[in-house]
Amino acid sequence: MSSDRRKFLGSLSALAAAPLLPGRALAAAGASGVAASERFPIWPGSPPGLPQGGVTEERVLRSSKGNPDDFAWPHVAVPMLTVCPAAKPSGAAVLTFPGGGYARVAMGTRPSATSRWFAGQGVTAFELLYRLPHDGWTAGADTPLQDAQRAMRVIRANAAKWGVDPANVATIGFSAGGHLCGSIATRFAAKVYEPVDAADPQDARPLVAGMFFPVVAMVPPLAHAQSRRELLGPNPDADLSRRYSVNLDVPAATPPILLAHAADDAVVDCGNSLAMFEGCRAAKIPAELHVIEKGGHGAPLFEPDGRAGLWLTRFARFAARHGLRIPSDGA
Template structure:
């Protein structure tokens, strides 16, 4: 049974799964946390959501599930997770930081399935608890950074994909995001713009072309993909800006509402872009866009 929480202006962490974890096998692996300069988490064994709720008088009833990046090898948990949640809270938006399983762990049965299974469950959990957390279940979006942006865009394009069987009523709830926010996202696994490290971590070095296409999310856009906000820098040497360009073009072709901001500088992994000149304004552009949604 999932415990019910009703807390305003505070944060707490709960497990994604109350019993059996789909696509999981017990090994001797242990979760690793490196706190050298940012919190980096690897070898996730028990996925969780950390729930951050704004103070009652600030509530907009919107919510965002956040997928930190890290090349599908680690999670930049505070840099692209907790800090982002606090920024969203400051704008009256509930934020849910997803600690998802990484495909490089030996505890996965089928490695590429676990991140998406966890993202689907996170969306369902937020809608399940919407009344307790003062969230509108029809205003729940997904946000991702770098490889977390790949996971977010995978959920936005593969939300109807059935990856496991379940008799838990929570897993019958829709996991389609109401909107997507993608920051310097990995999108394509096609040459020449793919991020090889993320692709090999998710699918392996000998991945079939059909699997690469399946997870090249610009090829998976349909008319029911949610409205999308994209931010990237033109000088990104890790994940080329073309990842965002091809996704925006695919959205445009399917008449999916989309807004994209390309900054001339910033490199990769700029998070909130604190003290990075006008790049820091991307967060206000994102809030403006969120306010424009129905």
Template sequence: MSAAEPTVIPLWPEGVPNLRADATDEKTTDNRTSNIHHPSLTVYPAPADKANGTAVIVCPGGGYMRLAMDKEGVEYAQWLNTRGITAFVLKYRMVEYGQPAPLQDALRSIRLIRSRAAEFGVKPDRIGIMGSSAGGHLSSSAATLFEAPEGKTGNALDSVSARPDFAILCYPVITMTEPNTHAGSRKALLGENPTPELIARWSTENQVTAATPPTFLFHTTEDGAVPVENALAFYAALKRNKVPAELHVFEKGGHGVGMRAGNGPTSDWPVLLEAWLRLHGWITP
């Protein structure tokens, strides 16, 4: 995988688990992709002269209804490439399936990359996951439920560890509980009237353990779509379980700021992320 051009690989070449019989073609409007039935990974290899063996799976957001493939996918991947990191943008199943399909897709991506690490030019113990908004919920699910039975499908790859080595959560949806949940994400993921058990299960602040990997989070106080309490709850759970974690809360910036400029100090969050990645050795000199 030395070529600079991205490559698309199917996530389930043996067949998508529980593929809907009425599956139709996916749709892309204004760089937002929806109606996904055949998940895939788009591989953005790090430049050969910068590659450091680290990989990051990028999960775009979109309320489990659509994926912001450019702003929270390709742009992140290109930034990671300049830091020597090979990026994999994940196109995952959403509202058409609900849970556990998104979790299965995220964990399968980790298992697939880990099992083919040499092919991709990465190291099996340097695989992280990164997500924004609902993609942050999916990333936090992978970081906490990597051994969950819901994430397995009976394929031989289930035997490969699906634990990410680190997680990066950008203005993430975390809780499914009122009043701080993102109602659209919860409905798309769990249905109109989820049971208390489902709500508790997929509120990822409840699933943090000492085995959860080191995590970087950022959020904004002005976020009117996904309240900052989501990131605060996950950080508090990490702290209780003594998981290395770093949280940045910015005053300005609405939801979905991505890596775009023009949001004052909030736009500097990638600088802080790079410093954190260097602190843990995921980016090396």
């Protein structure tokens, strides 16, 4: 057995020794009444392009505000899906891509409040812990997209298990996860890995996409410097930067996209959402843009009393208009 393979298996063994095991049912937090959740690897064995020397999994606690599940993952060896099943499934599902500037993935080991809200609406929610290019995976900048496509295919291949209609799967993403959401919306058909099992013939195109305070452009001055550096390397040339600017290549088969941003976002310029909206408009893709005056980066998705906020309810209306089975007033 190669040393790389041993290192990968060591990472998997470490996960198996942790309190939350891949594939084991977890208690879904919150009062949404959703069924027990689970967490499992998306690849059978090593993910494609394991770098020489392997990758050692790492997660760190992000805050000291009393949330024991507020993690960031600077290194991901085993990409995972966390599933939050709907107690009364409508047949719809949503796949979420967390942010982190492609330097880390900001997500816990249990379903987030957003996933629990979707599950409470009858939409089975999935959150993806995806790999990062800086760990040296051979696909480079396409590494996160490999995981995004694979996750969508795994969801559809196993849809009956969760009461999901394979044709009724949406995606949402936040910050750099918004870039990944835009990437799968526009590059769902790109061949970024060789098929590994019977799940891979499944379509990776989402029914509808929601990009929240997203990184979109990789070309300065709109580019988010950290995301650009982590995805493309320290000195990407103009051609590479353009190739990974989601707004510059919006094909005719791109699904409908909702964009939401705060004008005072000091981390990711709201011009990213404007640029994506213009890219969709030029390609005649149904799109909706919401820019609020104040809110900063990561504007709250919930009101202080726990109700879904403006952006989630607007996404629900937009997604319902475009076929997602989610309850929505005014859809």
